[in-house]
Amino acid sequence: MSLDVALSPEWLTEALNVPVHGVTIADTIGGVATKIRFTIDTEAGTHRHYCLKGLFTNEPAAAHARITRTETSFYRDLAEKVGVAVPTCRYAAVDEEQGNGVIIMEDIVEKGGRFLTALEPYTPEEARSSLRELATLHAANWGRPDGPSWLRNRLDDLAAAPLRTEAEHQDLMDDPRGDSLPGELRDAKRITACLRALADRTADQDATLVHGDAHAGNIYLLADSVALIDWQMLQRSHWSIDVAYHVGAALSVEQRRTTERDLLDHYLDHLTELGAAGVPDREQAWTDYRAAVAYGFYLWSVTRQVAPAVTREFCLRLGTAVDDLESYALLDV
Numbered sequence: 001m002s003l004d005v006a007l008s009p010e011w012l013t014e015a016l017n018v019p020v021h022g023v024t025i026a027d028t029i030g031g032v033a034t035k036i037r038f039t040i041d042t043e044a045g046t047h048r049h050y051c052l053k054g055l056f057t058n059e060p061a062a063a064h065a066r067i068t069r070t071e072t073s074f075y076r077d078l079a080e081k082v083g084v085a086v087p088t089c090r091y092a093a094v095d096e097e098q099g100n101g102v103i104i105m106e107d108i109v110e111k112g113g114r115f116l117t118a119l120e121p122y123t124p125e126e127a128r129s130s131l132r133e134l135a136t137l138h139a140a141n142w143g144r145p146d147g148p149s150w151l152r153n154r155l156d157d158l159a160a161a162p163l164r165t166e167a168e169h170q171d172l173m174d175d176p177r178g179d180s181l182p183g184e185l186r187d188a189k190r191i192t193a194c195l196r197a198l199a200d201r202t203a204d205q206d207a208t209l210v211h212g213d214a215h216a217g218n219i220y221l222l223a224d225s226v227a228l229i230d231w232q233m234l235q236r237s238h239w240s241i242d243v244a245y246h247v248g249a250a251l252s253v254e255q256r257r258t259t260e261r262d263l264l265d266h267y268l269d270h271l272t273e274l275g276a277a278g279v280p281d282r283e284q285a286w287t288d289y290r291a292a293v294a295y296g297f298y299l300w301s302v303t304r305q306v307a308p309a310v311t312r313e314f315c316l317r318l319g320t321a322v323d324d325l326e327s328y329a330l331l332d333v
Helices: 010-018 062-080 124-140 154-160 168-171 188-202 239-250 253-273 282-302 309-324 327-333
Strands: 020-029 032-041 047-054 088-093 100-106 207-212 219-222 225-228 236-238
Touching: 010 020, 010 032, 010 088, 010 100, 010 309, 047 062, 047 168, 047 225, 062 088, 062 100, 088 219, 124 207, 124 239, 154 188, 154 236, 168 188, 168 282, 188 239, 188 282, 207 239, 239 253, 239 282, 253 282, 253 309, 282 309, 282 327, 309 327
Parallel strands: none
Antiparallel strands: 020 032, 032 047, 047 100, 088 100, 207 236, 219 225
């Protein structure tokens, strides 16, 4: 589907089930998927504000199409069941022509929400709020042996089929993203080995629903709440990859070092309050957390389509966490 079709009054009338007489674009936001904030004029003379999200290219990359289908399936099948704050979704379906997902949701900005940027200062107190959201998500599927058929374990997928060849990955780590890291943390082969060891370590452990990409750039603030956005990396995996990635990426190195044990305890307490059975004890959870930071570091070590300043900072934060927490030694790589 082209963007012209998706924003046409005719298509929107069918998708939103309301007569649309006119469409005004307020903002266009690029990324893996394009997001368009727009307003419709209805037959009754009212204005309604929405956000359209999808891949509107002639030949979307297969990997990108797959993750948009994951997010579409989340809004279609799970968003109202898991208890976390999400934008109200008005349309979620897969474009059968191209195989990618298309979503129309309420316009959070129009509601007074504010999307954070990846490098915006984020406080430990805000992290406590977002960790409560992650605990709510995890608790919704905690202890269940399976999930929807479309939901994969992306950690296992990445370990089995890395996103970059070893040479491509090393070229990326030799660019400025690795400048602030010691040599052993710039070794692409070792970064991938660490991810594979993490996948092996968690293979026999209980899996639950995890967001999979919970850095501060995927958070928005409303007057009284913190909420997660961008569910393209949703997966069934170990709880620790969300918590370690979130704390390691959202906070500065200094903040993480002084607050991460307390933040982990806060997450575990909230998970217990929500009724999750078999929540790990503090020491086991700390060990799991120390290993799991390897996941976020891998993702940012192979990322291409993001501003270099963001990639450099996240590689610094997450790579330093891998070093501080002795993840390599723990995973025996």
